[in-house]
Amino acid sequence: MRVGILTGGGDCPGLNAVIRGVVRKGERHYGDEILGFRDGWRGVMDGEYDLLTVNGCRGILPRGGTIIGTSRISPYMFSDGVDRVKKTFAKLELDALVAVGGEGTLSCTNEIFREGLPVVGVPKTIDNDIGITEKTFGFDTAVSIATEAIDRLHTTAESHNRVMVVEVMGRHVGHIATWAGLAGGATMTLIPEEPFDIDQVCDALTRRHTKGRYASIVVVAEGAKPKAGSLTIKEDSYDEYGHIRLGGIGNLVAREIESRTGYETRVTILGYTQRGGSPTAFDRVLSSRYGVAAIDAVHDEAWGEMVALVAEEMIRVPIADAVAELKFVNKNLWKTAQEFFA
Ligand code: F6P
Numbered sequence: 001m002r003v004g005i006l007t008g009g010g011d012c013p014g015l016n017a018v019i020r021g022v023v024r025k026g027e028r029h030y031g032d033e034i035l036g037f038r039d040g041w042r043g044v045m046d047g048e049y050d051l052l053t054v055n056g057c058r059g060i061l062p063r064g065g066t067i068i069g070t071s072r073i074s075p076y077m078f079s080d081g082v083d084r085v086k087k088t089f090a091k092l093e094l095d096a097l098v099a100v101g102g103e104g105t106l107s108c109t110n111e112i113f114r115e116g117l118p119v120v121g122v123p124k125t126i127d128n129d130i131g132i133t134e135k136t137f138g139f140d141t142a143v144s145i146a147t148e149a150i151d152r153l154h155t156t157a158e159s160h161n162r163v164m165v166v167e168v169m170g171r172h173v174g175h176i177a178t179w180a181g182l183a184g185g186a187t188m189t190l191i192p193e194e195p196f197d198i199d200q201v202c203d204a205l206t207r208r209h210t211k212g213r214y215a216s217i218v219v220v221a222e223g224a225k226p227k228a229g230s231l232t233i234k235e236d237s238y239d240e241y242g243h244i245r246l247g248g249i250g251n252l253v254a255r256e257i258e259s260r261t262g263y264e265t266r267v268t269i270l271g272y273t274q275r276g277g278s279p280t281a282f283d284r285v286l287s288s289r290y291g292v293a294a295i296d297a298v299h300d301e302a303w304g305e306m307v308a309l310v311a312e313e314m315i316r317v318p319i320a321d322a323v324a325e326l327k328f329v330n331k332n333l334w335k336t337a338q339e340f341f342a
Helices: 015-030 041-046 081-091 103-114 139-160 175-184 198-210 249-261 281-299 331-339
Strands: 002-007 033-037 049-052 096-101 119-123 163-168 188-190 216-221 265-269 305-310 313-318
Touching: 002 015, 002 041, 015 033, 015 096, 015 281, 033 041, 041 081, 096 103, 096 281, 103 119, 119 281, 139 163, 139 175, 139 216, 139 281, 163 175, 163 249, 175 188, 175 216, 175 331, 188 198, 198 216, 198 249, 216 249, 249 265, 281 305, 281 313
Parallel strands: 002 033, 002 096, 096 119, 119 305, 163 216, 163 265, 188 216
Antiparallel strands: 033 049, 305 313
16 A cells, blocks of 8 residues: 555654654555655645655654654645545555544544544654543653653752742643652642632742742643633634644742742742653654554545554554544642642
8 A cells, every 4th residue: 555644743752653653664565655744734734755665764663853854834724725635645545544633633643534534543742632542642751851850950949948830831731740759759739720810829838838848849730720810811812724823821820929928939840851852762652652553543444534543552542533632631630640749
């Protein structure tokens, strides 16, 4: 078969391992020819691709980013976008396309499937917010990076008797914040699912500090929101998929903590360091499994389906079901995290 692959949305550690898995099993087992489209759907619309081979993919397993590039561009942003995708399928005699992406890319992939094209999805995001699948690759790496950062912040916070606010990614969900906060022994964690009351945050810090502790770590997911009416936050902007573009809540929380408690407070915004660089061993394994499962799905003609990790097994689910709603932080996990607050 002639199989295309694209990586869309924000980059994520493990993308290259997925590509390698598709190429390895595709070429060696099925005798496929794999076309890597440049920069997500942009490359499909423009018919721009690199031929991917087992030899050409040597050494990419531990490499961060994506060797074929990515973008947040969707065919639905252009009046002729879908026609251009169809033309590329016809011109290149493509038998299938594997789309590796987050909620935006997968929703678009589902629409393309509804246009009658043979596509298969692979869930990708460090945010871990795709429905049904228990884990997306990149999440474990992001949590490891954030945890290491928190460990480092503890010692400088303690030396200076400071409050350290650490802003991590997660625009709609607090998976990274919850896991890294728990793993790093955060004093408190603020997530989008649970709007926070700044007075309660400051009271908890004050109680802790009057009990003889003079340093605290507050982990804040970038999408964390104050309870309605309790604090004003800056106007949000949006990307090409209509996704909210955040950044700034960490600074706001730090400012409020310092002014309300009088404790010296500093902010660290981890930002793109959570997405860059080499994937953890867990993410390399998960990504390799996704890649192999995706090319198997192509050969089973499982069009419109996404590979997913459920109960340790690779299964297939309709992409439509996976993108129907975001996966939020597990309530029991959140309760456990709260046991360690302040
Ligand atoms: O979706 C993953 C993610 O890293 C989010 O956590 C973050 O809000 C967003 O991407 C940032 O995207 P961009 O690369 O467009 O700035």
